Amino acid sequence: MANLVNNLPLELANWISLGLFVLLFFFVWLLPFSRVRAPSGKTFSDIRIWASALIACQLALYAFFS
Amino acid sequence: MHLLDLTVILGYLGLIVLVGFRVSRGVKTAKDFFLAGRSLPWWIIGLSIIGTNIDSNNYVGASGNAYATGLAQANFEWIGAIPAMIIASLIFIPIYWKAGVYSIPEYLGRRYSQSVRLLVALIFTLSGIFVLSIAMYALAITLETYLGWPVVVGVLVSGLVVAVYSISGGLSAVTFTDALQVSIMFGCAIIVAYLGFMEMGGISEFLNRLEAKSPTHLNPYLPANHPDFPWTGVILGLGIVLSPAYWIGSQAILQRTLAAKSQWDASASMMFAAMAKTFVPLLIIFPGILAFVMEAQIENPDMALPWVIKNVLPVGVSGLMFVAIIAALQSTIDSGVNTTALMITRDIRQVLFKQSDDKDDLKIGRALSLCILTIAMIAAPFIEHLGGIYIAVQNMLSLFQGPMLALLCLGALTKFVTPQAGLWTLITGVPLSGVLLFSGMNMLFVAFISFCYALVCLTTLSYWTKPLPLNELHQLTFNWKET
Numbered sequence: 001m002a003n004l005v006n007n008l009p010l011e012l013a014n015w016i017s018l019g020l021f022v023l024l025f026f027f028v029w030l031l032p033f034s035r036v037r038a039p040s041g042k043t044f045s046d047i048r049i050w051a052s053a054l055i056a057c058q059l060a061l062y063a064f065f066s
Numbered sequence: 067m068h069l070l071d072l073t074v075i076l077g078y079l080g081l082i083v084l085v086g087f088r089v090s091r092g093v094k095t096a097k098d099f100f101l102a103g104r105s106l107p108w109w110i111i112g113l114s115i116i117g118t119n120i121d122s123n124n125y126v127g128a129s130g131n132a133y134a135t136g137l138a139q140a141n142f143e144w145i146g147a148i149p150a151m152i153i154a155s156l157i158f159i160p161i162y163w164k165a166g167v168y169s170i171p172e173y174l175g176r177r178y179s180q181s182v183r184l185l186v187a188l189i190f191t192l193s194g195i196f197v198l199s200i201a202m203y204a205l206a207i208t209l210e211t212y213l214g215w216p217v218v219v220g221v222l223v224s225g226l227v228v229a230v231y232s233i234s235g236g237l238s239a240v241t242f243t244d245a246l247q248v249s250i251m252f253g254c255a256i257i258v259a260y261l262g263f264m265e266m267g268g269i270s271e272f273l274n275r276l277e278a279k280s281p282t283h284l285n286p287y288l289p290a291n292h293p294d295f296p297w298t299g300v301i302l303g304l305g306i307v308l309s310p311a312y313w314i315g316s317q318a319i320l321q322r323t324l325a326a327k328s329q330w331d332a333s334a335s336m337m338f339a340a341m342a343k344t345f346v347p348l349l350i351i352f353p354g355i356l357a358f359v360m361e362a363q364i365e366n367p368d369m370a371l372p373w374v375i376k377n378v379l380p381v382g383v384s385g386l387m388f389v390a391i392i393a394a395l396q397s398t399i400d401s402g403v404n405t406t407a408l409m410i411t412r413d414i415r416q417v418l419f420k421q422s423d424d425k426d427d428l429k430i431g432r433a434l435s436l437c438i439l440t441i442a443m444i445a446a447p448f449i450e451h452l453g454g455i456y457i458a459v460q461n462m463l464s465l466f467q468g469p470m471l472a473l474l475c476l477g478a479l480t481k482f483v484t485p486q487a488g489l490w491t492l493i494t495g496v497p498l499s500g501v502l503l504f505s506g507m508n509m510l511f512v513a514f515i516s517f518c519y520a521l522v523c524l525t526t527l528s529y530w531t532k533p534l535p536l537n538e539l540h541q542l543t544f545n546w547k548e549t
Contacts, residue, residue, distance in 0.1 A: 005290060005298050006290050006291040006296070007290065007291070008290045008297075008298060010285070010287055010288075010289055010290070010297065012297075013286075013287035013297035013298075013300075013301065014286065014287065016301055017145050017286075017301070020145070020149060020301075020305070021149070024149050024152060024153075028152065028156065031156055032546075037330070045330070045334075047155065047156070047330075047333055047334050047337050048156075050334070050337045050338070050341070051152050051155070051156070051337060053341075054148060054152065054337070054340055054341055054344065055148075055152070057341075057344055058144060058145075058148055058344070061144060061286075061344075062144075062145075062286060065137060065284060065285065065286045066286070
């Protein structure tokens with residue numbers, strides 16, 4: 001088992017990271033608007049938008065360096 | 067050291083004391099002292115979170131590791147932090163906020179039992195004092211290296227500076243000074259990156275040289291058979307257990323979010339911190355890689371950052387970079403003092419002595435802050451005599467992370483886990499991690515296995531024991547449809 005884990009290909013790591021961030025993106029948008037809105041109610045106070053920008057940035061980083 | 071560098075350093079110390087002292091006015095209750103009167107905006111808290119998170123190990127150690135292994139070190143800031151910060155922001159911080167607690171042990175006390183609260187507070191307090199001593203020692207060593215001050219003098223000066231604002235101003239002074247310190251750190255990082263790229267002839271030339279010298283330095287992961295940071299361990303241990311345990315359960319980090327003026331500010335502060343965290347590698351990884359590309363002649367990788375300061379930065383900017391390192395350490399110390407004082411004042415004292423009075427809490431909190439800082443100052447010079455022991459002790463403390471994360475996740479996301487199951491999972495999970503670690507298993511895999519064990523133990527024991535009444539759980543657990 002340990003031998004199998006030690007021999008897993010390096011490329012898989014980047015794909016798993018990208019996959020985790022994509023899953024996180026969908027999870028973020030499953031949350032209802034009522035949980036993330038600011039008292040002001042402005043569009044950009046929806047922190048799901050902040051999270052999406054952050055995830056996009058991470059996807060770009062892992063894609064660039066893979 | 068050049069006179070201009072010295073002026074920059076003294077100017078910084080004066081500015082921190084001034085800002086901290088000015089913010090200190092208006093602390094009248096324990097809530098003001100420990101939670102800044104629940105009045106802080108998201109951006110101040112976000113910067114303070116980053117200040118608390120970055121310590122000497124990040125600055126010197128991460129630069130050294132980046133010199134030796136390359137970009138893989140950045141995983142501690144990316145996959146090893148960002149997903150956990152997003153989940154903390156959207157799921158856990160609203161729950162803590164709704165529960166109206168001061169601390170994570172208090173939340174666990176309400177969700178499970180007062181025994182769990184006491185146990186967690188004791189572990190957090192002991193580790194907090196230990197980490198403070200290490201940070202104090204690291205700060206003194208930095209002052210000795212650059213200014214030639216003896217360790218005892220460095221400990222005294224840095225302790226006094228922190229004491230001036232953190233004891234009088236509490237969390238409010240700590241967060242404002244942290245925000246200033248982080249701004250200085252990022253300012254320095256931009257200057258170092260600019261000068262580094264200019265020295266190399268531009269970003270593309272820098273990347274070309276790095277790729278020609280060592281292509282693996284540009285890979286964000288290391289092979290699965292790497293002895294220290296195999297990618298499998300980084301994703302399973304760091305990404306799934308250690309990082310969420312830190313961002314969801316660290317009192318020093320989450321105390322700031324509980325001081326926000328609204329629940330939205332609390333969640334937004336963590337999201338803003340995550341955005342800043344994306345760029346932290348520029349601060350702590352880039353200098354190491356720059357030293358590697360510039361073929362620095364250094365004896366060990368940890369000398370990468372001092373080499374960059376000495377050989378790349380002009381006079382004045384090197385003083386500012388030195389200030390950034392002091393700032394990283396100071397923000398760790400001031401946060402640790404306030405956090406540890408809070409847990410002794412409220413979590414340990416309230417459970418053991420059944421005492422809770424706001425005016426007493428404020429007096430005791432201030433007195434304890436002074437005591438904790440004094441203990442850390444006395445212990446700091448002895449840290450160097452511990453040798454490798456303190457690394458072992460830090461490993462021991464991190465054994466707690468797997469069971470702790472399981473308690474927080476199942477406690478906050480489900481209603482079926484019981485107080486008895488929580489206590490026994492904690493009591494059995496930590497020794498299990500110890501056995502695995504001493505058997506020679508990599509720490510990252512120990513964290514993952516102890517987390518899985520704690521999930522199974524907590525679930526199984528909960529079927530045979532009695533849960534809390536549903537009306538008590540309503541305020542303490544996640545509700546998907548709640549507005």
